[in-house]
Amino acid sequence: MAEKLRVGVIFGGRNTEHEVSLKSARFVMTVLDQQRYEVIPIGIDKQGRWLWDGDPLYVLEQQADRGLLGREPQPGVVRGSGETQVSRRRLPPPDSPLFEIDVAAPILHGLLGEDGTIQGLLEMAGIPYIGCGVLASAVGMDKVLMKAAFAAAGLPLLPWVFLRRVEWERDREDCLRRIESQLRYPIFTKPANAGSSVGVTRCSNRAELAAGLAEAARHDRRIIAEQGISAREIEVSVLGNDEVSASIPGEIVPGREWYDYADKYLEDKTQFYLPARLDEATTERVRELAIAAFKAIDGAGLSRVDFLLDRENGEIYINEINTLPGFTAISMYPKLWEATGLAPTSLMDRLVELALERSRDRRVRAAEVGQ
Ligand SMILES: Nc1ncnc2c1ncn2[C@@H]1O[C@H](COP(=O)(O)OP(=O)(O)O)[C@@H](O)[C@H]1O
Ligand SMILES: [Mg+2]
16 A cells, blocks of 8 residues: 555644644544544644644643643653654754654644744745645735735725724824724724634724724734624635635624624534525625635635625625634534535545645746746
């Protein structure tokens, strides 16, 4: 039998989505076809140190469970080969298995994972990897540039105002006036770079707007104020490189007024509809828009595109693209593909193929132009 392809699953990371990443990685490692792949787990702890050998996923899960974040990983919980190693620095050491894998699956959400940083490291090391490249990851993570790319592609967006933290700190009155002259309440305030609804506020009046902007400014140097609507939330999974396909749409019905952090992770009141309750024309339209959004940022591999559907007039707006969407057993991304007829194991096969295809394509072109 041919040698198995070595797939390095990278998880954890220095951000607020560390725990979700562990759950996603656990699922990915469970569904990767053991007949075809040798799965190599590679962890990054909350301090940014790299973990390999032994069972780094178990080590990080234990830390998360026990609230031991910030302490040394406990030795002696090894289920793989050898003891789990921990790097001293925030870089993978040359003897870590990162440099011996055939393809990487960076299952990291949010900053230092979904934002192009790990993708850059993998590019430099010449390792093929699943998902979007440096540019698409970085643009997809930044709400200001994401909106600019979508607007340039003529995609439907809710009106928004962009401001910098320094402008807010210099002249609050002026910022409030500027926003109020362009948007009506309710207004959503968001940090440009975050995720999981962290730092997002729904504001119904000027006092709330001021508080919302201050909160967003705590998280980022750049802030978005956006027209709020009463919306249904529709999501579509996208898969491909140059040839892109879209899943059937799903719908999320938050347990609260909007889909905030508590609703996403703490309370268990969110309802999901697969497929979304949409007529045929709207279904086709969101699928087309999802592919167009993916192309607008030059996406590769996978993404989940989220829409807001105005309850009052049925208008569809693109809310955001997630280039490394949640990938747990109950996450929309794999669920939507399953409902479309692609089971998780086949989905992973396809993602590995796409990663190899993209890297082959780059190598061939580099050779042709004599690099
Ligand atoms: N303009 C808006 N109108 C209505 N609801 C919104 C709007 N923007 C965001 N929301 C609500 O806030 C949630 C989080 O906002 P989002 O922009 O998706 O941030 P994140 O990247 O943190 O997920 C959305 O899922 C939705 O429930
Ligand atoms: Mg969102």
